[in-house]
Amino acid sequence: MIPAGGTLALRARVLSYDVQHLQPGETPVARFIEDGLVVIRDGIIQAVGEASELLEGLGPDQPVTDYRPFLLTAGFIDPHLHMPQTQVIASYGTELMEWLAKYTFPEESRYGDPAVADAAAQFLLRELLRNGTTTAVAFCTSHPQSAESFFSESARLGLRMIGGKVMMDRNAPPELTDTPERAHDETLALVQRWHGAGRLEVAITPRFAPTSTEAQLEVAGALAKAHPDLAIQTHLSENLGEIDFVRELFPWAEDYTAVYERYGLVRRRALFGHCIHLSERERRALAEHQATAVFCPTSNLFLGSGLFDRDGALAANLRMGLATDIGGGTSYSMLQTAGEGYKVLALRGQRLPGHAAFYMMTSGNADAIGFGDRIGQVAPGFEADLTILDARATAALRQRMERVETLEEELFALTVLGDERAVVATYAAGRRLHARGLAEPPPLA
Ligand code: GUN
Ligand code: ZN
Numbered sequence: 001m002i003p004a005g006g007t008l009a010l011r012a013r014v015l016s017y018d019v020q021h022l023q024p025g026e027t028p029v030a031r032f033i034e035d036g037l038v039v040i041r042d043g044i045i046q047a048v049g050e051a052s053e054l055l056e057g058l059g060p061d062q063p064v065t066d067y068r069p070f071l072l073t074a075g076f077i078d079p080h081l082h083m084p085q086t087q088v089i090a091s092y093g094t095e096l097m098e099w100l101a102k103y104t105f106p107e108e109s110r111y112g113d114p115a116v117a118d119a120a121a122q123f124l125l126r127e128l129l130r131n132g133t134t135t136a137v138a139f140c141t142s143h144p145q146s147a148e149s150f151f152s153e154s155a156r157l158g159l160r161m162i163g164g165k166v167m168m169d170r171n172a173p174p175e176l177t178d179t180p181e182r183a184h185d186e187t188l189a190l191v192q193r194w195h196g197a198g199r200l201e202v203a204i205t206p207r208f209a210p211t212s213t214e215a216q217l218e219v220a221g222a223l224a225k226a227h228p229d230l231a232i233q234t235h236l237s238e239n240l241g242e243i244d245f246v247r248e249l250f251p252w253a254e255d256y257t258a259v260y261e262r263y264g265l266v267r268r269r270a271l272f273g274h275c276i277h278l279s280e281r282e283r284r285a286l287a288e289h290q291a292t293a294v295f296c297p298t299s300n301l302f303l304g305s306g307l308f309d310r311d312g313a314l315a316a317n318l319r320m321g322l323a324t325d326i327g328g329g330t331s332y333s334m335l336q337t338a339g340e341g342y343k344v345l346a347l348r349g350q351r352l353p354g355h356a357a358f359y360m361m362t363s364g365n366a367d368a369i370g371f372g373d374r375i376g377q378v379a380p381g382f383e384a385d386l387t388i389l390d391a392r393a394t395a396a397l398r399q400r401m402e403r404v405e406t407l408e409e410e411l412f413a414l415t416v417l418g419d420e421r422a423v424v425a426t427y428a429a430g431r432r433l434h435a436r437g438l439a440e441p442p443p444l445a
Helices: 051-057 096-112 114-130 144-157 180-194 214-226 240-249 256-262 280-288 297-302 310-315 334-346 354-368 395-401 407-417
Strands: 007-017 030-041 044-050 065-074 076-082 133-139 161-164 200-206 231-236 270-274 292-295 319-322 386-389 423-428 431-435
Touching: 007 044, 007 354, 007 386, 030 051, 030 065, 030 354, 044 051, 065 076, 065 354, 065 423, 076 270, 076 292, 076 319, 076 334, 076 354, 096 114, 096 144, 096 240, 114 133, 114 144, 114 423, 114 431, 133 231, 133 423, 144 161, 144 180, 144 200, 161 180, 161 231, 180 200, 180 214, 200 214, 214 256, 231 256, 240 256, 256 280, 280 292, 297 334, 310 319, 319 334, 319 354, 334 354, 334 407, 354 407, 395 407
Parallel strands: 007 065, 076 133, 133 161, 161 200, 200 231, 231 270, 270 292, 292 319
Antiparallel strands: 007 030, 030 044, 065 386, 386 423, 423 431
């Protein structure tokens, strides 16, 4: 465990958003301080304000790290990714169901080996930090060991993370299937060991309806009922072939969402990856139960799954997340993810302004996963998970910035042209865990 830091003072252009419930066409309101100071003590933000005002109150020996003209935002939050797919990313040429069978299941079969799972967890978390991401909601494999590796490494780094052991008892190779009993017992064991340990939480994780029997979905629902505070993560309505398969497997269900509703899996903090081909009834049902639809643009393009309807979700008051979906998704960068999100929405005649993208990556995603009061904002009382961004990180960005006049334009350009090269530093609980240009994590700031 890396020891917690003392007091830190960071000077930068500070950008933050309160949690906001937007209607189509509305842009989130930012709190922006051109010359701001963020004071952090023991991993928690103590004060945020104008540097000119706050500097006076600092002790004479308090060092100040001056990041101007860089932006300081809340650390990015990635509400949907797959820990065991770092070596599936960029596998060629298939759509969802074939991609799962051809690349993903064979790869996930390796994760019963603790050495494989440990190495992947270490790689993934390092890569997320390099990209400015401080919290993720992760599917592991059906092997409890894979979740063990994910949680151990997250604990070592002091990160706020949510993870879950995949439940999957049909339509997958035998080396990857569990049973309803094992899914229950192994999830419960993880809850007892990791839920609430440090900043970690366990999510109930049925992979998706096609790979769970009704008996297993019942078990997932029973766990959800017994533990109303647990997050739930799964997939919903990503691909037309998948939807046909669900219709065959659950002939009694009115639609795909109704399958999860039947088992009590649609509720606050239930995170549904993709939600591309929803009917109006499904959108309404998800919104009424306060569930979250997670938009994964690079994955939706890569697997040819379809175009997410953000305005439809906003109009239905359906909570939304924006996520990478590594390794159906093709980038670890939330900036790139937002930039591709813009293009997906453009194909539907919709838009994603820079402020809306930064809102989604920070406090919007925090609210989506139920952590809106702890992370996602640069505000007193919030955990000091922070990202420092350089909007002139590359030649292309520098060239563009010469003609940029507003913060909105700067943020938008960062989403279209930015990636990990724009991430100057990443802090988690007030500790600097990434600094640009250093191959290894820096000594503690
Ligand atoms: N649906 C069920 N499993 C998966 C997965 O691993 N990735 C994606 N994109 N969709 C899924
Ligand atoms: Zn996924």
